[in-house]
Amino acid sequence: MESFTHHTGLVATMDRANVDTDQIIPKQFLKRIERTGFGQFLFFDWRFHDDGSLNQAFELNAPEVSGASILVARRNFGSGSSREHAVWALADYGFRVVIAPSYADIFFNNCFKNGVLPISLSESEVEQLFENAATRPGYRLVVDLEAQKVSDDSGFIVSFEIESFRRECLLQGLDDIALTLQHEDKITEFERARLQ
Amino acid sequence: MANSTSQPRTMFEKIWDQHVVHAEAGKQTILYVDLQLVHEVTSAQAFEGLRLAGRPVRRPERTIATPDHNIPTTDRSVPIADPIAQQQIDTLRTNCADFDIKIYDLDDLRQGIVHVIGPEMGYTQPGMTIVCGDSHTSTHGAFGAVAFGIGTSEVEHVLATQTLLQSKPQTMELRVDGQLAEGVTAKDVVLFLIGRLTTQGGTGYVLEYTGEAIRSLSMEERMTVCNMSIEAGARAGMIAPDATTYDYLRGREFAPEDFDQAIATWEQLRSDAGAKYDVVKQFVAADISPQVTWGTNPGQVIAVTDQVPDPTSLTDATEQKSAELALEYMDLTAGTPMVDVGVDRVFIGSCTNARIEDLRSAARVANGYRVASHVNAMVVPGSGQVKEQAESEGLHKIFTAAGFEWREAGCSMCLAMNPDKLEPGERCASTSNRNFEGRQGKGGRTHLVSPAMAAAAAVEGHFVDIRDWNFNGEVI
Numbered sequence: 001m002e003s004f005t006h007h008t009g010l011v012a013t014m015d016r017a018n019v020d021t022d023q024i025i026p027k028q029f030l031k032r033i034e035r036t037g038f039g040q041f042l043f044f045d046w047r048f049h050d051d052g053s054l055n056q057a058f059e060l061n062a063p064e065v066s067g068a069s070i071l072v073a074r075r076n077f078g079s080g081s082s083r084e085h086a087v088w089a090l091a092d093y094g095f096r097v098v099i100a101p102s103y104a105d106i107f108f109n110n111c112f113k114n115g116v117l118p119i120s121l122s123e124s125e126v127e128q129l130f131e132n133a134a135t136r137p138g139y140r141l142v143v144d145l146e147a148q149k150v151s152d153d154s155g156f157i158v159s160f161e162i163e164s165f166r167r168e169c170l171l172q173g174l175d176d177i178a179l180t181l182q183h184e185d186k187i188t189e190f191e192r193a194r195l196q
Numbered sequence: 197m198a199n200s201t202s203q204p205r206t207m208f209e210k211i212w213d214q215h216v217v218h219a220e221a222g223k224q225t226i227l228y229v230d231l232q233l234v235h236e237v238t239s240a241q242a243f244e245g246l247r248l249a250g251r252p253v254r255r256p257e258r259t260i261a262t263p264d265h266n267i268p269t270t271d272r273s274v275p276i277a278d279p280i281a282q283q284q285i286d287t288l289r290t291n292c293a294d295f296d297i298k299i300y301d302l303d304d305l306r307q308g309i310v311h312v313i314g315p316e317m318g319y320t321q322p323g324m325t326i327v328c329g330d331s332h333t334s335t336h337g338a339f340g341a342v343a344f345g346i347g348t349s350e351v352e353h354v355l356a357t358q359t360l361l362q363s364k365p366q367t368m369e370l371r372v373d374g375q376l377a378e379g380v381t382a383k384d385v386v387l388f389l390i391g392r393l394t395t396q397g398g399t400g401y402v403l404e405y406t407g408e409a410i411r412s413l414s415m416e417e418r419m420t421v422c423n424m425s426i427e428a429g430a431r432a433g434m435i436a437p438d439a440t441t442y443d444y445l446r447g448r449e450f451a452p453e454d455f456d457q458a459i460a461t462w463e464q465l466r467s468d469a470g471a472k473y474d475v476v477k478q479f480v481a482a483d484i485s486p487q488v489t490w491g492t493n494p495g496q497v498i499a500v501t502d503q504v505p506d507p508t509s510l511t512d513a514t515e516q517k518s519a520e521l522a523l524e525y526m527d528l529t530a531g532t533p534m535v536d537v538g539v540d541r542v543f544i545g546s547c548t549n550a551r552i553e554d555l556r557s558a559a560r561v562a563n564g565y566r567v568a569s570h571v572n573a574m575v576v577p578g579s580g581q582v583k584e585q586a587e588s589e590g591l592h593k594i595f596t597a598a599g600f601e602w603r604e605a606g607c608s609m610c611l612a613m614n615p616d617k618l619e620p621g622e623r624c625a626s627t628s629n630r631n632f633e634g635r636q637g638k639g640g641r642t643h644l645v646s647p648a649m650a651a652a653a654a655v656e657g658h659f660v661d662i663r664d665w666n667f668n669g670e671v672i
Binding site: 087 | 224238620
């Protein structure tokens with residue numbers, strides 16, 4: 001997995017709560033058997049009209065957030081289906097960081113398996129980011145995973161919490177399976193003790 | 197193994213402790229997985245990952261597979277029209293053959309929705325850890341198992357190691373005291389609870405459902421409740437095993453051979469007296485009426501006797517905006533009585549409500565009636581075995597005589613990956629689990645209800661309070 005240490009990028013905001021994974025990647029795109037190429041389908045039903053034309057009213061279609069790599073959204077982001085395709089789509093579209101007050105569990109887990117950092121900030125801190133992004137075109141943030149800080153170039157700086165194990169895995173780009181297999185003897189021992 | 201016998205523990209903590217392979221401060225715990233269920237949509241990339249890394253499946257006998265999500269529910273002798281769906285199913289077949297995994301394929305009577313067939317064959321048992329690349333894996337917690345949905349990377353991790361890296365969740369007891377009123381079902385209980393908890397109220401928790409109203413539920417009803425735990429954001433939902441659980445499991449194909457010995461072990465699982473949950477919430481069964489969702493998440497739910505809520509009555513700004521967007525998408529006006537809302541489609545099926553008792557409940561309502569002329573209604577059994585059982589009881593005749601379509605087993609219009617889907621603007625009474633925007637087809641509007649409420653809506657063409665229904669006798 002690609003490691004994650006620092007990231008500086010353009011911010012896109014999505015002023016909605018409970019954005020579910022059915023919206024992030026609609027079901028008609030789940031039939032692919034690859035992990036790649038899902039970015040073109042991200043938020044498909046919101047991004048495009050039925051005739052295939054771009055929905056200009058949708059936040060991510062605004063020209064000023066073209067190339068955004070940090071997505072700021074409201075609470076309970078990524079709820080619903082376990083489909084990892086949602087994270088594959090976000091990552092393939094170019095997002096490396098999501099910032100929201102809270103996340104659904106499975107989506108949150110899936111992010112870490114794909115080098116995407118989901119950051120939980122308080123409702124008021126997220127509100128501040130919405131205001132900053134709305135009033136400052138081209139608004140960018142600096143995310144420092146090592147220091148666990150999010151900041152901009154005009155004084156906004158907040159800390160975020162992250163499980164130390166997840167942080168280490170991202171910083172070093174560790175492969176979970178290889179990590180677990182370092183304890184293969186313990187798995188074997190467990191199976192011998194517990195199973196016939 | 198981490199194990200303390202002196203401290204009272206919850207059922208979840210006991211099962212967790214029994215499955216800890218390795219725990220280390222500052223790291224996630226390596227937790228053993230007893231059973232993994234696999235379907236075609238979330239597994240292909242996991243098997244591909246194994247191939248690329250040259251890794252074998254550690255315990256092929258601890259994984260079973262079935263195609264369910266994107267398969268057509270029409271005539272199986274006709275080839276699948278969608279070549280990409282066909283390729284995904286073929287890929288599952290190849291992966292199962294290459295890695296020596298048991299698959300219940302379309303020509304097997306035991307094929308069906310993965311969360312229906314696991315329990316049906318007796319794979320799902322108390323005390324187990326069970327995972328699947330599907331959020332509704334929480335269903336299996338109805339047996340007193342720790343069961344939860346995982347992503348595809350984790351599916352690969354389980355295939356390679358038979359374990360998962362996990363941080364221990366917190367526990368929440370949801371106690372429902374007293375008896376449910378006639379006409380109020382397990383679906384109404386869980387929708388009611390999600391409405392009270394909200395769709396993120398359970399995030400980070402394993403729920404344990406307790407109390408007289410839960411204890412009185414049949415095994416299939418318990419599965420309906422646990423199935424939707426994820427819709428409250430919970431990692432998993434559980435109900436302690438008891439005689440209801442054992443009676444259901446006894447004699448099933450993969451139930452333990454020494455069943456009495458198994459019961460003795462399972463009897464140790466229930467939460468100890470004095471065990472502490474991180475959160476406890478209490479409810480009264482008599483407060484629960486038949487439920488209907490009005491919005492675009494399962495927490496946006498009201499009693500069928502209520503009116504569509506006014507977003508401005510919500511104090512939280514985020515919830516208010518959510519409600520406004522939901523009403524706009526659902527094309528509903530605040531203040532409209534729910535019973536005045538008409539439906540175009542009815543879907544009876546899904547891992548929430550496609551078991552035999554669900555079909556009996558719907559058939560009992562439909563018996564002797566006709567589906568309203570402007571409504572298209574379909575019944576999709578949860579498995580080949582459910583379909584066969586229903587047909588042996590003549591339920592399919594009741595449905596077809598009433599004008600319902602009678603289909604082959606699969607996930608169908610719960611998520612509309614197959615050809616069963618809503619057209620833009622169509623409104624559906626559905627026994628499934630998600631009313632998200634576009635879930636049942638782009639532009640489709642979903643209202644979640646119980647099987648009885650769905651059947652009644654099909655007949656009347658709008659929502660009705662099932663407690664007022666005039667039944668035409670008993671069907672079985």
